[in-house]
Amino acid sequence: MITSALCAAHSARSAAGAGAMQAVAAAPSAGALERALAAAAAKPASISNASKSGGEFEAADWWEEHAETFALARSEWGRLHPGLYDLAANEADYIDPSLRAAVAAAEAAAMAGGPVDEAPLRSLLKPTGVAGVWRLQLFTPRFCAELREELDHAAASGVPIRRPNGMNRFGAILEAVPGGLGMEGAMRHLAHRYGRPLSQMAFPSSVGLRDADEHYGFVVRYRPGEDESLAEHADASVATINVNLADGFRGGRLTFKGTRFVDADPRNAPAAAVDFEDFAPGEALLHLGGHYHAAEPIQQGERTNMVLWLMGEHGVVRVAPYERGERGRTTPLRRWGGAEASGRWEALLRGEDGGVAGGRERDEL
Ligand SMILES: O=C(O)CCC(=O)C(=O)O
Numbered sequence: 001m002i003t004s005a006l007c008a009a010h011s012a013r014s015a016a017g018a019g020a021m022q023a024v025a026a027a028p029s030a031g032a033l034e035r036a037l038a039a040a041a042a043k044p045a046s047i048s049n050a051s052k053s054g055g056e057f058e059a060a061d062w063w064e065e066h067a068e069t070f071a072l073a074r075s076e077w078g079r080l081h082p083g084l085y086d087l088a089a090n091e092a093d094y095i096d097p098s099l100r101a102a103v104a105a106a107e108a109a110a111m112a113g114g115p116v117d118e119a120p121l122r123s124l125l126k127p128t129g130v131a132g133v134w135r136l137q138l139f140t141p142r143f144c145a146e147l148r149e150e151l152d153h154a155a156a157s158g159v160p161i162r163r164p165n166g167m168n169r170f171g172a173i174l175e176a177v178p179g180g181l182g183m184e185g186a187m188r189h190l191a192h193r194y195g196r197p198l199s200q201m202a203f204p205s206s207v208g209l210r211d212a213d214e215h216y217g218f219v220v221r222y223r224p225g226e227d228e229s230l231a232e233h234a235d236a237s238v239a240t241i242n243v244n245l246a247d248g249f250r251g252g253r254l255t256f257k258g259t260r261f262v263d264a265d266p267r268n269a270p271a272a273a274v275d276f277e278d279f280a281p282g283e284a285l286l287h288l289g290g291h292y293h294a295a296e297p298i299q300q301g302e303r304t305n306m307v308l309w310l311m312g313e314h315g316v317v318r319v320a321p322y323e324r325g326e327r328g329r330t331t332p333l334r335r336w337g338g339a340e341a342s343g344r345w346e347a348l349l350r351g352e353d354g355g356v357a358g359g360r361e362r363d364e365l
């Protein structure tokens with residue numbers, strides 16, 4: 001289990017991330033790149049990405065100490081594809097057109113007061129052969145190519161890049177945490193407009209109104225001689241989106257077992273595999289964070305995936321399934337009310353709402 005990964009990410013975000021973000025907004029200070037490279041050269045041996053579990057705390061103090069310098073150094077080095085950092089403004093380039101259109105239609109219906117027909121959206125979620133694991137085209141191939149190039153560009157600067165989580169050692173954190181790449185605006189947009197409502201729709205008894213408001217986005221990379229596989233675990237998320245970013249590899253299937261707090265003996269449930277080999281760039285998996293999974297060894301080439309973990313405020317992961325009619329359970333109207341919608345339902349969650357929970361919506365609770 002890597003449930004502590006978020007704790008590290010969240011404390012890092014509040015302790016040093018805010019400072020780093022402010023620093024990026026200021027004019028790049030000359031010499032930050034030089035200072036970052038000097039810090040990298042003097043990197044203590046403990047930052048060796050050695051641990052395959054619990055690694056989220058590896059050298060946390062060192063990353064916090066240098067967070068501002070590294071963020072400044074990155075802005076001095078510059079971005080290769082600045083559009084990636086503003087997903088909201090560049091959706092036409094990056095989000096799959098069918099998904100975009102279906103989401104826009106659902107949002108428009110919700111804003112008009114409903115009803116919201118989710119059939120077009122549901123038809124975009126394809127079965128994978130593993131119950132509870134869905135497949136969808138999320139990004140355009142262009143997004144995938146540009147993100148991979150952006151990671152290579154960031155690595156070429158020599159500014160250290162922090163490991164993505166406690167188990168994966170290679171890749172990058174896309175959030176505004178020390179050692180991360182600072183794409184938190186894009187991750188927030190992806191989570192709020194797509195990840196949250198899609199996971200609420202796919203898993204209505206596990207993902208409620210406020211259970212997927214926060215996000216932790218990162219990239220994992222598998223190649224011979226580095227990370228080749230990933231041990232069985234559940235994520236520090238209520239739901240996870242895992243996007244295939246490239247093709248040209250063999251192996252690396254994900255095997256799934258049961259789901260924590262849902263299945264009686266989840267780790268001893270029979271395993272079923274999803275093979276990324278026939279996934280196009282930009283095709284994604286959507287699964288519950290509590291669904292135990294492992295990555296089989298890569299056999300040939302390199303596999304790079306972008307992962308978005310979704311969770312509630314302060315990194316809280318809701319594990320109890322919702323009962324029918326339980327407050328906080330979503331309906332189509334509530335899911336697609338738009339990025340700002342969750343605030344509209346506060347009254348409902350406090351039990352003060354008289355209108356929204358009535359009429360047509362009541363049947364769906
Ligand atoms: O290898 C993958 O695609 C999955 C990675 C994963 O499960 C994780 O980082 O939580």
Ligand SMILES: [Fe+2]
Nearest residue numbers: 233234235293
């Ligand atoms: Fe995982």
